[in-house]
Amino acid sequence: xxxxxxxxxxxxxxxxxxxxxxxxxxxxxxxxxxxxxxxxxxxxxxxxxxxxxxxxxxxxxxxxxxxxxxxxxxxxxxxxxxxxxxxxxxxxxxxxxxxxxxxxxxxxxxxxxxxxxxxxxxxxxxxxxxxxxxxxxxxxxxxxxxxxxxxxxxxxxxxxxxxxxxxxxxxxxxxxxxxxxxxxxxxxxxxxxxxxxxxxxxxxxxxxxxxxxxxxxxxxxxxxxxxxxxxxxxxxxxxxxxxxxxxxxxxxxxxxxxxxxxxxxxxxxxxxxxxxxxxxxxxxxxxxxxxxxxxxxxxxxxxxxxxxxxxxxxxxxxxxxxxxxxxxxxxxxxxxxxxxxxxxxxxxxxxxxxxxxxxxxxxxxxxxxxxxxxxxxxxxxxxxxxxxxxxxxxxxxxxxxxxxxxxxxxxxxxxxxxxxxxxxxxxxxxxx
Amino acid sequence: xxxxxxxxxxxxxxxxxxxxxxxxxxxxxxxxxxxxxxxxxxxxxxxxxxxxxxxxxxxxxxxxxxxxxxxxxxxxxxxxxxxxxxxxxxxxxxxxxxxxxxxxxxxxxxxxxxxxxxxxxxxxxxxxxxxxxxxxxxxxxxxxxxxxxxxxxxxxxxxxxxxxxxxxxxxxxxxxxxxxxxxxxxxxxxxxxxxxxxxxxxxxxxxxxxxxxxxxxxxxxxxxxxxxxxxxxxxxxxxxxxxxxxxxxxxxxxxxxxxxxxxxxxxxxxxxxxxxxxxxxxxxxxxxxx
Numbered sequence: 001x002x003x004x005x006x007x008x009x010x011x012x013x014x015x016x017x018x019x020x021x022x023x024x025x026x027x028x029x030x031x032x033x034x035x036x037x038x039x040x041x042x043x044x045x046x047x048x049x050x051x052x053x054x055x056x057x058x059x060x061x062x063x064x065x066x067x068x069x070x071x072x073x074x075x076x077x078x079x080x081x082x083x084x085x086x087x088x089x090x091x092x093x094x095x096x097x098x099x100x101x102x103x104x105x106x107x108x109x110x111x112x113x114x115x116x117x118x119x120x121x122x123x124x125x126x127x128x129x130x131x132x133x134x135x136x137x138x139x140x141x142x143x144x145x146x147x148x149x150x151x152x153x154x155x156x157x158x159x160x161x162x163x164x165x166x167x168x169x170x171x172x173x174x175x176x177x178x179x180x181x182x183x184x185x186x187x188x189x190x191x192x193x194x195x196x197x198x199x200x201x202x203x204x205x206x207x208x209x210x211x212x213x214x215x216x217x218x219x220x221x222x223x224x225x226x227x228x229x230x231x232x233x234x235x236x237x238x239x240x241x242x243x244x245x246x247x248x249x250x251x252x253x254x255x256x257x258x259x260x261x262x263x264x265x266x267x268x269x270x271x272x273x274x275x276x277x278x279x280x281x282x283x284x285x286x287x288x289x290x291x292x293x294x295x296x297x298x299x300x301x302x303x304x305x306x307x308x309x310x311x312x313x314x315x316x317x318x319x320x321x322x323x324x325x326x327x328x329x330x331x332x333x334x335x336x337x338x339x340x341x342x343x344x345x346x347x348x349x350x351x352x353x354x355x356x357x358x359x360x361x362x363x364x365x366x367x368x369x370x371x372x373x374x375x376x377x378x379x380x381x382x383x384x385x386x387x388x389x390x391x392x393x394x395x396x397x398x399x400x401x402x403x404x405x406x407x408x409x410x411x412x413x414x415x416x417x418x419x420x421x422x423x424x425x426x427x428x429x430x431x432x
Numbered sequence: 433x434x435x436x437x438x439x440x441x442x443x444x445x446x447x448x449x450x451x452x453x454x455x456x457x458x459x460x461x462x463x464x465x466x467x468x469x470x471x472x473x474x475x476x477x478x479x480x481x482x483x484x485x486x487x488x489x490x491x492x493x494x495x496x497x498x499x500x501x502x503x504x505x506x507x508x509x510x511x512x513x514x515x516x517x518x519x520x521x522x523x524x525x526x527x528x529x530x531x532x533x534x535x536x537x538x539x540x541x542x543x544x545x546x547x548x549x550x551x552x553x554x555x556x557x558x559x560x561x562x563x564x565x566x567x568x569x570x571x572x573x574x575x576x577x578x579x580x581x582x583x584x585x586x587x588x589x590x591x592x593x594x595x596x597x598x599x600x601x602x603x604x605x606x607x608x609x610x611x612x613x614x615x616x617x618x619x620x621x622x623x624x625x626x627x628x629x630x631x632x633x634x635x636x637x638x639x640x641x642x643x644x645x646x647x648x649x650x651x652x653x654x655x656x657x658x659x660x661x662x663x664x665x666x667x668x669x670x671x672x673x674x675x676x677x678x679x680x681x682x683x684x685x686x687x688x689x690x691x692x693x694x695x696x697x698x699x700x701x702x703x704x705x706x707x708x709x710x711x712x713x714x715x716x717x718x719x720x721x722x
Contacts, residue, residue, distance in 0.1 A: 092686030121472030258558025260670040261581020406670040
């Protein structure tokens with residue numbers, strides 16, 4: 001009897017430890033053993049140094065390998081070790097990596113909540129005085145700034161607007177609409193033709209598509225960020241209008257069957273089959289769609305305009321500056337790390353990266369040779385709004401907003417969903 | 433006296449492992465639950481019981497996660513235990529077909545959770561998934577669903593994937609239990625005129641108590657701790673309709689940087705598991721002695 005009690009006790013403690021492990025593991029787990037080769041804090045150029053470069057874009061590895069080899073040729077005393085963590089696990093794992101004693105020297109971060117958390121923990125080296133800052137478009141550097149300091153340098157520009165099938169639009173005589181009624185009519189025409197108007201990709205589109213829908217309904221950024229201090233509510237008119245419009249799209253059957261159960265890959269595949277008008281993701285999906293359909297049709301970017309008339313629309317789309325390069329404040333090789341970022345910031349290297357990965361960059365004077373990038377270049381001159389969701393620096397609030405969108409799409413009454421979402425936000429704010 | 437000393441000596445390595453890998457993290461986790469540590473900064477504030485008070489009085493997502501966890505665990509424990517027993521009874525005889533089928537049922541057990549998640553995400557896809565396609569082919573198209581995209585259905589859809597992944601493991605436990613029952617007992621019952629159902633209910637089922645105890649306790653703890661499958665398939669969504677305690681701990685600790693708060697959830701989680709497991713052992717022990 002006693003033995004079984006002891007065995008039960010041990011078993012229970014095991015279960016407990018597994019549960020508690022989440023809480024206790026972060027404090028000291030940091031280094032994953034693959035960080036910089038430690039040893040010495042020397043930044044002397046004659047000393048052989050190895051720096052680690054941590055990011056989430058596995059698809060960029062071949063291009064980065066090429067760029068890193070060029071960097072190593074020019075800087076024979078510096079070796080760059082690249083580490084890639086998939087984007088869906090990046091936030092948790094990268095933060096654990098950075099808190100360790102041998103965390104990455106150069107690392108990337110997402111703007112918004114992740115950037116704020118890392119900045120708050122003092123893990124960024126201030127890059128304000130670096131010469132390479134001049135290589136960037138100054139109006140695209142804001143997402144890496146805090147308290148007047150340039151803590152990280154956003155390297156990529158992404159357009160978070162639906163990708164649309166230009167050939168299908170031409171075939172049906174459709175033009176990108178300039179107001180809400182026009183958008184509804186467009187969706188109806190696509191549906192009447194037997195096409196899916198909007199392909200939605202579950203969790204990802206919930207945030208991305210909401211950005212487009214809300215940009216003109218809540219044009220004042222202070223109202224949006226007011227969610228963070230309680231000065232505005234998810235039940236306010238602009239947000240509520242957005243939820244009602246999303247609900248209208250869902251109820252009229254303008255999304256494909258089961259939008260919330262569709263993965264990003266499946267959504268991309270459905271769109272690439274050519275039987276749908278829009279893919280509610282962003283410019284980053286143009287390359288995968290092209291790959292899936294052997295460049296069978298032309299694509300453009302188009303955000304839904306939610307206002308009653310075109311002149312009420314302040315913005316025509318959304319952009320994001322992301323893939324923010326930073327230097328770990330705990331790095332023992334800061335000079336080498338900054339040298340690497342300096343190298344990436346040179347227009348010819350940034351062009352090599354951009355054209356190799358089909359990503360637009362924030363660096364000035366870059367020559368885009370990739371046809372998809374060339375076609376997207378004019379977007380930069382349009383009235384774009386920085387992705388509102390990235391201005392929310394509390395991830396719990398971001399999730400509350402996203403969950404509200406999902407609730408609306410799954411059929412919850414918009415007012416009830418907004419109230420539920422606001423309750424979650426209030427709870428998040430009380431956790432400060 | 434000498435024997436007692438040597439007993440203690442032999443206990444040292446195990447005791448040390450227990451201390452380092454179980455006791456210390458547990459106490460550390462408990463102490464963190466009284467702080468507001470964000471997981472990144474060097475300092476943190478002692479907040480007393482406020483994390484616990486917040487959880488019980490204010491946190492609707494936590495309440496939803498508790499409900500979802502219970503729905504998930506109950507579905508998994510009942511269905512998984514039932515099917516593993518049924519399959520074990522069917523596959524008890526050592527024929528070639530049965531050996532092949534046992535291997536087939538055991539196969540999902542060796543797959544990594546991420547692979548299971550990938551397979552089932554594809555099966556459940558409302559547009560290109562196999563499940564809806566099969567339902568349409570057999571004339572049950574009206575049952576087609578957005579399995580993991582429907583808030584009312586998602587937790588049970590995840591439970592099905594979990595059941596598929598682990599039934600083979602429990603099947604082996606039941607097979608071992610069944611093989612330990614002397615053949616003569618069934619023979620005698622049959623000679624006495626007992627029906628198949630009576631033999632199962634009066635002979636086999638009582639003798640399977642040890643196996644059932646292991647199966648139920650193991651399944652309960654395993655399904656309480658389910659994380660990877662839910663994380664990979666829905667990450668708690670749509671909305672928070674599939675948020676379970678394990679994913680909630682993860683979200684609080686690693687996405688919201690509320691490590692102290694997450695530790696409080698983990699502590700409550702541990703207490704719930706402990707109580708339920710003890711109750712189960714109590715009930716099953718009572719059944720054994722009855």
